[in-house]
Amino acid sequence: MSDAPIQNNMPYEGDGNVLFASPALSRRIIHSLQRGEHIDPFMGPEFRFLDRNQSDWEDFFAFLGYRLCRSDLGGESFFYLKPDSGMVKAERLSRGATFLGIFLAWHFVTEGVDGQESVPAADLAGRILSNFDFNMLVPVFLPVRGRGRQRAETEQNRDRMIDAIRTFLNELARYRFVELRPSVRAEWRDLLVYRLPGLQRFLEVSRNALLHQGSEATDLLGVVKTLWAGFETEPEIDDSDDVAEDE
Structure with missing residues (x-):
């Protein structure tokens, strides 16, 4: 998947203040998650930004056709994306x-x-x-x-x-x-x-x-x-x- 985030035809109407507060960090989060990576506490700034503003990020990724998932399996928290639209291709492990x-x-x-x-x-x-x-x-x-x-x-x-x-x-x-x-x-x-x-x-x-x-x-x-x-x-x-x- 390209590093560029998926684009929609309609402008994003959510509250972008949180995402735009740190554009470079937001880009890293978007690119990492769209590549299929998990964001966990070892990625400190990215994880904290998602954790503190989860609802804003959920709204943003929902607009792009994804569901932002937070898991606490095994007592360890991490975030990842799931396609929530048929227009988004799901990555599949070999x-x-x-x-x-x-x-x-x-x-x-x-x-x-x-x-x-x-x-x-x-x-x-x-x-x-x-x-x-x-x-x-x-x-x-x-x-x-x-x-x-x-x-x-x-x-x-x-x-x-x-x-x-x-x-x-x-x-x-x-x-x-x-x-x-x-x-x-x-x-x-x-x-x-x-x-x-x-x-x-x-x-x-x-x-x-x-x-x-x-x-x-x-x-x-x-x-x-x-x-x-x-x-x-x-x-x-x-x-x-x-x-x-x-x-």
């Missing part, structure tokens, strides 16, 4: 980012220790590759063209899967579900994945799904496997050419 979001959300709930806020990216990838069947992970991280096609479990394909995991972690970071430190360009061995308040949204959705399925799974791997078994969307298609090592 299959790989969705899997990682579910895994990370439940990791911090079921496996974390008091105060734990991060996990090394290499450990995250290693745990996923060690505990899930490779053929189950292929359509998540390395989809191939054609029915019945499959990638062989080779060292090269496992390395490609780790590269794909990094790509999908970047996607989660772009929407502020997680933060990657020391930077998104850090060496893989040094990369840490920090949870942000928005990650709680994966817990909300997955708990509802588990309740619907009547599942009693509580451990991390059992929860993720149960949830993914009920994930009904078709695998995403990779348009890149298949390579010799897959045969």
